[in-house]
Amino acid sequence: MTKVGVLVGSLRKNSFSSKVAKNVVELFPDGFEVEFVEIGNLPLFNQDWEEELGTPAEVTEFRHTVKGLDAVLIVTPEYNRSIPAVLKNALDVGSRPYGESVWNGKPAAIISQSPGTLAGFGANHHLRQVLAFLNMPVVQQPEAYIGSVHELLDENGMFNNDTRQFLQSFVDAFVDLIKKHTK
Ligand code: FNR
Numbered sequence: 001m002t003k004v005g006v007l008v009g010s011l012r013k014n015s016f017s018s019k020v021a022k023n024v025v026e027l028f029p030d031g032f033e034v035e036f037v038e039i040g041n042l043p044l045f046n047q048d049w050e051e052e053l054g055t056p057a058e059v060t061e062f063r064h065t066v067k068g069l070d071a072v073l074i075v076t077p078e079y080n081r082s083i084p085a086v087l088k089n090a091l092d093v094g095s096r097p098y099g100e101s102v103w104n105g106k107p108a109a110i111i112s113q114s115p116g117t118l119a120g121f122g123a124n125h126h127l128r129q130v131l132a133f134l135n136m137p138v139v140q141q142p143e144a145y146i147g148s149v150h151e152l153l154d155e156n157g158m159f160n161n162d163t164r165q166f167l168q169s170f171v172d173a174f175v176d177l178i179k180k181h182t183k
Contacts, residue, residue, distance in 0.1 A: 001031060001032070004069065004071045006021050006037065008039075010077050016077070016150065017075045017077050019149075023157075045093050050096065062090070073109045076112055081126075082122060083130075105136070110124055111146060113146040116148075120147075124144075
């Protein structure tokens with residue numbers, strides 16, 4: 001079984017990002033186990049954890065969970081033309097101590113969403129910059145920018161066929177990338 005973790009860059013109860021993520025989870029083929037990874041319970045990263053403070057239990061558990069994944073899907077909104085702090089914090093938390101990053105080498109895929117028409121382009125590309133440094137191969141094409149998201153989701157939080165078909169092609173590309181890196 002190939003394990004994919006989903007990180008959602010919003011803590012909002014009715015988050016569009018989590019609705020998008022729920023649609024995408026359904027599109028993985030047999031042989032893939034897809035699970036949401038909680039990031040809202042993580043304390044703000046503090047480098048003193050590595051010295052006098054010691055590592056908080058939630059952090060140890062998060063690192064352990066991510067270590068056990070084969071790949072990571074990130075669905076995120078854009079905050080002020082970048083990624084939300086809660087997502088950056090989770091990436092920072094998993095990247096330390098130096099040389100022990102749990103992200104290293106894990107294939108990743110990015111979906112940005114927004115009710116606006118720019119579809120989180122800024123967040124999408126800031127995230128690409130971070131994942132490049134974390135040595136994570138990222139799906140390049142197709143790129144997934146979901147704009148006007150509130151108009152695309154129906155009352156049950158589901159996408160129409162066109163959007164679902166696009167997202168299926170995105171998941172197919174992700175699955176190919178994962179297979180290339182997990183032989
Ligand atoms: C936003 N929003 C926003 N939208 C966007 O397209 N570009 C942006 O730079 C920002 N900046 C921004 C900052 C902050 C602090 C908030 C709270 C919101 C609007 C944002 O896209 C909208 O609230 C989404 O619904 C957030 O995603 P979730 O929570 O629905 O997943």
